[in-house]
Amino acid sequence: xxxxxxxxxxITLALGMWAGPSAAAEDDRVLQEQRAAELVDASAFKKxxxxxxxxxxxxxxxxxxxxALQHIKYEASLHEEITDVLTxxxxxxxxxxxxxxxxxxxxxxxLILYWPVDDKAIEGALKKATDKGIPTINTGGGYVHSxxxxxxxxxxxxxxxxxxxxxLFQDLGGKGKIFAMLPIAGTTAAVDQLAALxxxxxxxxxxxxxxxxxxxxxxxxxxxxxxNLLQKYSHIDGVFSPAGQMSIxxxxxxxxxxxxxxxxxxxxxxxxxxxxxxxxxxQGGAVTFPTRVGQEAxxxxxxxxxxxxxxxxxxxxxxxxxxxxxxxxxxxxxxDDWWASTLPDAWKPK
Amino acid sequence: MTDANEQGxxxxxxxxQSWARSYAIWLVLALLFVAAATLSEAFLRPIYIFNxxxxxxxxxxxxxxxxxxMILGGVDLSVGAIISLTAVLTAVTMDGQVANIPxxxxxxxxxxxxxxxxxxxxxxxxxxxxxILTLGMAIVVTGVTQIYSGGTARGIAAPGFREFFNFxxxxxxxxxxxxxxxxxxxxxWLQQATRFGRxxxxxxxxxxxxxxxxxxVEKVTIAAYAVSGLMGGMAGVAxxxxxxxxxxxxxxxxxxxxxxxxxxxxxxxxxxxxxxAGTIAGVFVLLIAFNLVNIVGLNxxxxxIVKGVIIIVASAAYVYLKEAR
Amino acid sequence: xxxxxxxxxxxxxxxxxxxxxxxxxxVIGIPEFGSLGNLTNVAIQSAAMAILAIGQxxxxxxxxxxxxxxxxxxxxxxxxxxxxxxxxxMTPIGILVALGLGAGVGLINGTLNNxxxxxxxxxxxxxxxxxxxxxxxxxxxxxxxxxxEFVWMANETIAGVPFSAxxxxxxxxxxxxxxxxxxxxxxxxxxxxxxxxxxxxxxxTGPIKVWAFVISGLSAGIAxxxxxxxxxxxxxxxxxxFxxxxxxxxxxxxxxxxxxxxxxxxxxxxxxxLGVASNALNLLEISSFVQILIKxxxxxxxxxxxxxxxxxxA
Numbered sequence: 001x002x003x004x005x006x007x008x009x010x011i012t013l014a015l016g017m018w019a020g021p022s023a024a025a026e027d028d029r030v031l032q033e034q035r036a037a038e039l040v041d042a043s044a045f046k047k048x049x050x051x052x053x054x055x056x057x058x059x060x061x062x063x064x065x066x067x068a069l070q071h072i073k074y075e076a077s078l079h080e081e082i083t084d085v086l087t088x089x090x091x092x093x094x095x096x097x098x099x100x101x102x103x104x105x106x107x108x109x110x111l112i113l114y115w116p117v118d119d120k121a122i123e124g125a126l127k128k129a130t131d132k133g134i135p136t137i138n139t140g141g142g143y144v145h146s147x148x149x150x151x152x153x154x155x156x157x158x159x160x161x162x163x164x165x166x167x168l169f170q171d172l173g174g175k176g177k178i179f180a181m182l183p184i185a186g187t188t189a190a191v192d193q194l195a196a197l198x199x200x201x202x203x204x205x206x207x208x209x210x211x212x213x214x215x216x217x218x219x220x221x222x223x224x225x226x227x228n229l230l231q232k233y234s235h236i237d238g239v240f241s242p243a244g245q246m247s248i249x250x251x252x253x254x255x256x257x258x259x260x261x262x263x264x265x266x267x268x269x270x271x272x273x274x275x276x277x278x279x280x281x282x283q284g285g286a287v288t289f290p291t292r293v294g295q296e297a298x299x300x301x302x303x304x305x306x307x308x309x310x311x312x313x314x315x316x317x318x319x320x321x322x323x324x325x326x327x328x329x330x331x332x333x334x335x336d337d338w339w340a341s342t343l344p345d346a347w348k349p350k
Numbered sequence: 351m352t353d354a355n356e357q358g359x360x361x362x363x364x365x366x367q368s369w370a371r372s373y374a375i376w377l378v379l380a381l382l383f384v385a386a387a388t389l390s391e392a393f394l395r396p397i398y399i400f401n402x403x404x405x406x407x408x409x410x411x412x413x414x415x416x417x418x419x420m421i422l423g424g425v426d427l428s429v430g431a432i433i434s435l436t437a438v439l440t441a442v443t444m445d446g447q448v449a450n451i452p453x454x455x456x457x458x459x460x461x462x463x464x465x466x467x468x469x470x471x472x473x474x475x476x477x478x479x480x481x482i483l484t485l486g487m488a489i490v491v492t493g494v495t496q497i498y499s500g501g502t503a504r505g506i507a508a509p510g511f512r513e514f515f516n517f518x519x520x521x522x523x524x525x526x527x528x529x530x531x532x533x534x535x536x537x538x539w540l541q542q543a544t545r546f547g548r549x550x551x552x553x554x555x556x557x558x559x560x561x562x563x564x565x566x567v568e569k570v571t572i573a574a575y576a577v578s579g580l581m582g583g584m585a586g587v588a589x590x591x592x593x594x595x596x597x598x599x600x601x602x603x604x605x606x607x608x609x610x611x612x613x614x615x616x617x618x619x620x621x622x623x624x625x626x627a628g629t630i631a632g633v634f635v636l637l638i639a640f641n642l643v644n645i646v647g648l649n650x651x652x653x654x655i656v657k658g659v660i661i662i663v664a665s666a667a668y669v670y671l672k673e674a675r
Numbered sequence: 676x677x678x679x680x681x682x683x684x685x686x687x688x689x690x691x692x693x694x695x696x697x698x699x700x701x702v703i704g705i706p707e708f709g710s711l712g713n714l715t716n717v718a719i720q721s722a723a724m725a726i727l728a729i730g731q732x733x734x735x736x737x738x739x740x741x742x743x744x745x746x747x748x749x750x751x752x753x754x755x756x757x758x759x760x761x762x763x764x765m766t767p768i769g770i771l772v773a774l775g776l777g778a779g780v781g782l783i784n785g786t787l788n789n790x791x792x793x794x795x796x797x798x799x800x801x802x803x804x805x806x807x808x809x810x811x812x813x814x815x816x817x818x819x820x821x822x823x824e825f826v827w828m829a830n831e832t833i834a835g836v837p838f839s840a841x842x843x844x845x846x847x848x849x850x851x852x853x854x855x856x857x858x859x860x861x862x863x864x865x866x867x868x869x870x871x872x873x874x875x876x877x878x879x880t881g882p883i884k885v886w887a888f889v890i891s892g893l894s895a896g897i898a899x900x901x902x903x904x905x906x907x908x909x910x911x912x913x914x915x916x917f918x919x920x921x922x923x924x925x926x927x928x929x930x931x932x933x934x935x936x937x938x939x940x941x942x943x944x945x946x947x948x949l950g951v952a953s954n955a956l957n958l959l960e961i962s963s964f965v966q967i968l969i970k971x972x973x974x975x976x977x978x979x980x981x982x983x984x985x986x987x988x989a
Contacts, residue, residue, distance in 0.1 A: 088957055107960075185815040337503035476979060655804070
């Protein structure tokens, strides 16, 4: 009797440990969704206009954020009660972003939209802002749950990663060796995309992940890493790369090695350089990473300033664009470092 | 009165040591190559070798110019910023039209030479440290690049531009590789066969004597920095050919890789010695070391540790060879 | 005009004059600048860099240079944050580790410099690469949390004066005393001025140089504590570029890269000129791209105006 109980206990334990991590990942997602749905009592932030908006950019050396910023400025132009949009750029220096946020508070802004170099590094500075009654909104990253972040206008990276992974595995016919090209290590995007990839991989036992690499949203770096991988692995079937900016670097490296025929690219995003490539090669497609999150973030902020109750997490959905349709979105006469967007021409970056 | 044998033996040792000193880096390169080939037979394939040459192009081309400046006794830390600027300038001038390519390249070279010329003029006529001056210029150029581009990497490479440079002649040799080696040959010619080159060595080893003997020190200085800037511009074009239009910071940090290669190759900060041939070898030593780290399966970031150790060890070896008599 | 300006700036305390002028212009021209809150911010934002630059001043006066301090700060930030993990009890250990790492790496630099006899620029450049690689092999993302005491030290004030500014003043005074009132300090100037003469005069040049590197490393340790407190987390790229900013400040402050001359006050003033400028430009809402350009122009113009007088030497 004891032996049977012991056996059952051992099996249960083993099952639990095997299911544990994935269950934990599932739990994290559920928890995140619950938290995002929580309501924010914005009465503390209620203020009458005119409003000064502060944008603390962790970096502006990336075309996606430049577009997102243009979205913010465009949206601001539609509201008379906004007098000013102040932008600071930390140029990838977290200590500078701390200083920038402090400076914005000194300038008396009523709302702070930001994207971080590093979430934890600026928590203290953001707290100083919220303590002064200035709502803070994480723009364009993942969902952040923290007392110093009033709300997040976010793109669900897990969902994006899942959509990309499913498409890729379907295109691969359910089996093959792949590698993953992820953004800056430690960011929500990188963590969630990889987690989603692994979760979907469970449904496709024929897929093998050779390596997870971090290309930092840098086309040249992604290309260099891919060249190294091509040399290391004699056979690669597919690439999981949701960021079009890196996908194009990956694709070029594979092309130059003459191995484009053996590799299937996953959908990227609406990065113009990638869309052009998709149009020319008729494979890949895109899952969008909308730059209009900037507009949504500002609108969310304005609602809070008016005292309306909002949810902590505002999700901007991603859409799938098939390879065929990508052609319509690609702007051939625009640079590679450009994004398909809903911005009116006058507001696009110069 | 020394014994004839002893004298003969001493001379041989001297010859051997000075040979070793001049070609030390080639020895290191050869050793490293052998080590790499035993670890991975990929190194024996010509296609792979030329791949490395192609990867080395941007840093290598910039290093040619910086070598000349360092022989003079100066240093140029602005090349990284120049590369970023010219990569964007070239793409914008090209604007997707094949017909614009020659103009685009001229614009890049001119911009590089202009910035180099400014560096040269400021250094030649003032008593300031080229280290800080070119550092400050790097920041200025970075600011200009950012303002000019507005943060997005503007410009469209013409169709075929990238393909042309990456096209392998005879299925093996990429055009970019030939371009790189060709520029290196030009650099060596400048250094060895022209009066300009000889002046560099003379001024570098003894600036006072050079001035007293009537050498046009200011003109040579300006020319050296201008060439360095010009090479930086060329490197920007090469980078564009390799990586496409990706960012307004494409060249950031490259000045340190350039410096590492030049120093490894035997050119020192004091000036008056070294040469481009050594620099090229230095570039390859670093690149092979990186590739080795990657093949062996070590953490990608271990490359940095390897780079640092190689620099320190190789430099120490040079000093040892120089001083051991 | 140029001569007047250059002689005003070329004078020993030219950089202090420049700081005064910049502060005056900022207070008059920008309403928010003069507020106590903003001035406190500026002090806090510049304190760590000033401390780092003081260490660099010592090492440059000694005729050397230390490019490894930026990455050293990064390593210290990462390791102390990971060790402390937010616990107050670990604060003393965190401080010890920071100072120990700083002094330790400085000791290695100094020993290797004496042993290998390669140019300190190359040595510390190689060391910078080694340290950077070490950081990234250790972690590729932010780790750990600094303890509340670290955060307090980096951000809070005592009776209105930021603790970090008090720390800076203490370090500056100690450095000034060390360099100008002790035999050790005189020896440092001697070694930097002409090492051969110093050796012949009986000065133990080897140990002096080691100590210079140790002081540089220690300054990185103290600065690292403040940077860690500012960030609150172990961000691997924390110190990137700090060494160049420190060297620029040292040179702008009137210290010569050739060694043998230099001023702690000048260095600290230079750090604050750059810090005030950055803050003022932010408050003026000048685009960050233009800010970069302005910073570069300040550096170039300042060294042109601040050159040493022409001497007979080539």
